[in-house]
Amino acid sequence: MSDTPSVLIVEDEPDLADLYAAWLEEECRVRTAYDGAEALDAIDETIDVVLLDRRMPGLSGDTVLDTMRERSLDCRVAMVTAVEPDFDIVEMGFDDYLVKPVSGDELVDVIDQLLLRSTYDDQLREFFALASKKALLDDQKTAAERQSSQEYAELEDRLAVLRVRVDDTMQELLAQDGYRQLWRDIAGESFETE
Template sequence: MGHDQNPTLLVVDDEREVADAYALRLRQRYDDVRTAYGGEECLHEMDDTVDVVLLDRRMPFSGDKVLTEIRDRGHDCQVIMVTAVNPGFDIVDMPFDDYLCKPIEKDDLFAAIEQQVTAASYDDPLSEFFSLTAKLSVLEAEHTPEQLEESSEYVRMQRRVAKLREGLEVPREDFERMVETFTAINRGEG
């Protein structure tokens, strides 16, 4: 990711109007916004110039499969799931970087993208930290504290986040500012 503040975005949604609406909104701020109408088209369009993918989850060729394929091919990009699917504990092992539930406010969308571009400019643990933080906050919005405590995955992720936080070498105030921005993003219907 060399081009920090001018990332290349790929918006993926099998509903053309939806993809185009997001792209239009994003072009207010970013120069290079591409669209793909569906999973197959997304994989066809993917190359190493893409920095951030906004990926719809519920498509005939599912976003979950597309996500796995993007990672298997080794593309170095951030993936934000954009979806109307309420997340269950199945998201724990999905390798996305952030998860936003539709409908999404423009400010939350921009904040999530900025955050991913920033995180990607640091070393890997920061991306993993934010990916886990996103999963935790999405699950917290959807489940009761009792349900969360019963989930070994949830507890495992909490421990991992705490451990990563100790090992991060990002300057403290930068890190705190990032966490604040990240946590302020509204990810769920909650």
């Protein structure tokens, strides 16, 4: 992911799609697609976030989402739709859901949140990969061998730095009201943030 996020807006009302694009163009590289087929042609590995309308003629947002997930595209998806959520959303592969009408600030906020979650996911993936390597070396090498290894010392340093980054990103996520409630739901009602 580059410093400037790439966002694909999928909205069958061109005026609304263009409005969203105008709201986001200063902070994001924006592409628009005015129907589901156009969205599937436009989506690729360079897209960081998709803002996806759910109810569109032709290919629905649900179908576009399913196809994106089948293609294993590594991007975040926020449904931005007039469709009130129902229990059918449980099995859907989106990351967030906004009910129209939405403001420019809401779109910027959801993009920021989704990008932060991506950063956290990447950090966790790297942390667990490094922790797994350290555990293997701890099991297979003697303390003396580990102590004399420059590679092992660098691994320990990388883990320590990454642990701080993961904790910082977690705190940043928890600072956002929606995520504070999410963590309470995950951890149970007794969860308290600092």
